[in-house]
Structure formats: C-alpha cells, structure tokens
C-alpha cells in the first residue's frame with residue numbers, strides 16, 4: 001500500500017501546473033481528492049514518489065503528453081445531459097437559431113461549436129434542434145463541432161449511445177423521434193450523429209481559430225459549465241480565442257453568470273429573459289463593444305416579467321451562489337466555483353480578523369477561514385459578520401443546513417440586515433423548499449426598500465405553485481418599485497442590468 005503523502009509545496013506545484021495546462025482551478029476544498037488522484041496514478045505507474053509523477057507531467061516528452069490524457073479524466077467534470085437548461089434552449093429555439101437560419105438562408109451553411117462538449121449531449125441537442133427548426137435540413141450544410149480536452153469523453157460522444165439519465169430534461173416525443181431504444185440504451189439517429197464532428201482540443205493551450213480542423217467562422221459558440229472550473233486568467237484567454245473564432249455578428253453563449261463584465265468587454269451583451277448572450281459586433285477584440293442596446297421589442301414575450309423572475313432562479317440572490325450540485329462532483333478534484341458578477345456583500349466592517357477571514361473565503365481557503373471565524377466567535381459570539389460569513393462558507397461547501405443555521409444566528413444578532421435571508425431564500429429554493437424560500441423573500445421585502453429581485457423571485461414562486469393572482473401582484477409591485485428608483489440603479493442578480501433597462505424590458 002502506498003503510504004506516501006504530498007507536501008503542501010508539491011501540492012501547490014501540481015495546482016499551478018494543472019491551471020497552466022488546462023485552465024482548471026483546483027480549490028482548497030478539493031485538495032484531498034487531488035492528492036488521492038495523484039497517489040492513484042503514482043501507484044498505477046509504479047513510480048517511486050509523487051515528485052516523480054509531477055516531473056512526468058511537467059516534462060515535455062511524449063510520455064508526459066500521454067499521461068495528461070489519463071490525468072485530465074481525473075480532474076475534469078464531465079457531467080452533461082440533453083437539452084440542459086431549458087431556458088437557454090428555449091432562447092436558442094425561439095430567437096437565436098431562427099435568426100442565424102434567416103441570415104444564412106442564401107448559403108444554407110451554419111457553423112456551430114460546442115466547446116467543452118463532454119460526452120456529446122450538448123452538440124447533439126443543437127443538431128436535433130436544427131432539424132426541428134429547418135424543414136429542409138438535409139439540403140443544408142449543418143456543421144456542428146464538439147470539442148473537449150477529454151479523449152475518453154469524445155470517444156463516448158462519437159458512439160452516440162446514451163443511458164436514460166442523459167434524458168432527464170427531454171420530452172418522450174423528442175427521445176422517440178431521434179433515438180432508438182436498444183435494451184435500455186438509446187442510440188442516436190445516424191442523420192443527427194453525422195452532423196456533429198468531434199475534435200480533441202485544449203481550449204487553453206491549443207490555438208483557435210484552427211482552420212485545419214475547420215474551427216473558424218462560427219455562427220455560434222456555446223460553452224457552458226466549463227468556465228466555472230477555470231481560473232480568471234484562463235477564462236480571459238479562452239474568451240479572446242472565441243472572439244477570434246466567431247464570424248461577425250456571431251454569438252457566444254455561456255452558462256449563467258460564468259463570465260464577469262471584464263471578460264466580455266469586446267462583445268455586445270444582449271439580455272433575454274432566459275439568458276444573456278454575447279454578440280461579436282466588431283473585429284477588434286481590444287476595442288470594446290459599442291454601447292449596449294436592448295434586445296428588439298418584438299422578441300419580448302407577454303410573459304417577459306415572469307421569465308425574468310425565472311432567471312433569478314439561475315442567478316445569485318446576493319452574490320453568493322453555493323456550488324449547489326457539489327454532491328455529484330464526487331470523484332473530481334475541481335468543484336464549480338462561485339460565479340463572478342455580483343460583488344460579495346461586505347461583512348468585514350473594521351475587524352481585521354474578519355477581513356482576513358473574508359479574504360480566505362474569497363480565495364476558497366475554507367478550512368483556514370473557518371479557523372479564523374471560530375477565533376472571532378470565541379471572543380465575540382454575537383458577531384453578525386462572523387456568523388454570516390460562516391453561513392456563506394458552509395453554503396459554498398454545499399453544507400446547506402449548517403449554512404441556514406448560521407444565517408439564523410446572524411439574523412438574531414442583527415434583525416435589520418437582510419443578507420442572511422437572501423442566502424436562506426437561495427438555499428431553500430435550491431432544496432425545493434418553496435415555503436421557506438417565500439418566507440425569507442418576504443423578510444427581504446420588509447427589510448430592503450429596493451427589493452425588486454425579491455419581488456420577482458416571489459412572483460416566480462407563486463407562479464410555480466399556480467397562484468397566478470399573487471404572482472401578478474408581486475410582479476406589479478416590482479414594476480411599481482422600479483419606477484421609483486434612479487434609472488442607473490443596477491441589479492447584480494439580473495446580470496447587472498440597470499433599472500431603466502429593466503423597466504423598458506418589462
């Protein structure tokens with residue numbers, strides 16, 4: 001049995017190497033599984049030490065290259081399923097793809113790339129959608145590309161064979177039309193399968209565009225649930241490559257809140273009720289985008305207010321979105337990080353220890369942060385900031401019940417601060433506990449004069465329960481409140497949209 005351990009310095013070297021090679025940021029809460037993965041490879045390769053394994057990975061020869069193929073399988077999360085995120089697929093079906101189809105009607109050529117496509121469900125969903133939208137699809141040149149760093153995932157994708165778990169968001173009608181049931185496994189229709197080409201690409205290290213692989217002039221690049229694992233530096237690098245790989249007026253779609261404003265300066269952001277999408281409107285990446293415009297009024301559906309409220313489900317309530325599906329990331333070293341755009345609430349006040357704990361939480365050093373917070377609470381058990389930060393920390397670790405307990409403690413020490421209720425509402429919604437979420441949102445409305453997002457969230461919850469009367473009442477309140485706010489008021493929970501823009505959209 002291998003009893004070797006990995007020194008903190010060597011572990012740091014691995015973390016740095018992984019970020020450099022793949023863009024993936026290994027966070028402190030995943031150091032344990034990172035060490036396990038490294039030790040398992042040391043054992044499998046019969047190497048004398050973890051240092052020897054590091055040297056192999058860091059070396060420039062072909063053996064190192066080959067080993068990376070194994071190692072990325074251990075550090076990447078490959079979770080995917082068909083038509084993941086109904087809102088974004090509705091946006092693609094109703095607005096984005098019809099627009100691209102119209103624009104390319106003359107040439108009948110469409111070029112779409114799913115970057116970080118994992119086992120293929122995302123590009124195949126797009127291929128299915130295009131067949132649904134284009135009556136004469138066979139006379140079009142539909143070029144879909146699925147690229148990923150993980151060779152094993154791409155092998156799986158190329159087979160086009162899936163188990164039932166991949167269809168958890170798919171109507172039976174679509175499943176029956178495009179898949180053949182082979183004793184519990186589902187084989188994709190060969191016409192759809194043919195439309196997608198897969199290619200192993202490391203988004204961080206490989207150059208893009210890449211004409212020899214036909215990765216160029218894309219109408220649409222979709223890259224979801226990839227950047228949440230990346231370092232900020234890697235995100236910036238890859239976003240620029242995407243910009244260069246898009247056609248003029250082409251679109252980039254990412255997961256919700258995966259990009260900060262600084263990443264997408266060069267793009268024109270279009271806010272739809274279901275999602276933000278980024279459009280390339282000029283050829284110079286560093287020039288920055290022209291001033292943002294609203295999306296065209298005809299695209300606003302009568303239920304825009306409702307769907308905006310729905311979007312709140314997918315974004316943060318107060319700048320803290322816990323890695324909500326952390327349980328399903330079991331064997332992987334990389335856990336999704338807190339998405340970027342909304343600034344974290346300042347809880348530090350003047351207490352320097354608390355400021356240090358906040359910095360540690362921000363850098364995901366949860367273990368050290370917890371120690372610091374315990375120290376503060378020992379001296380001052382009623383410290384609101386420490387209790388709230390502890391709640392945030394627990395939520396970021398996916399420990400929801402303790403997180404809610406700490407919120408309650410924080411609230412009992414400062415009854416006029418709404419922050420704990422934001423976090424409770426968010427966690428409760430994710431847990432499917434609508435009653436608890438509603439109670440927390442009502443408290444926010446009571447405590448915060450500008451609680452437009454809370455009204456919209458409540459409207460959405462009532463709608464989910466079928467109480468349309470109450471839902472409309474909440475929507476009206478949101479609208480009324482919005483009319484009283486300065487036009488430049490921004491809402492981080494809604495992609496930093498300004499009050500004036502939100503008002504116009506509603």
Ligand SMILES: C[S@@+](CC[C@H](N)C(=O)[O-])C[C@H]1O[C@@H](n2cnc3c(N)ncnc32)[C@H](O)[C@@H]1O
Nearest residue numbers: 022076077080116118148149150202203224225
């Ligand atoms: C969680 S999956 C997302 C799959 C799909 N986009 C979805 O949303 O359902 C993340 C994918 O990103 C891939 N990935 C991670 N780092 C990458 C890199 N540097 N280059 C290309 N793909 C990468 C992983 O291999 C994994 O398949």
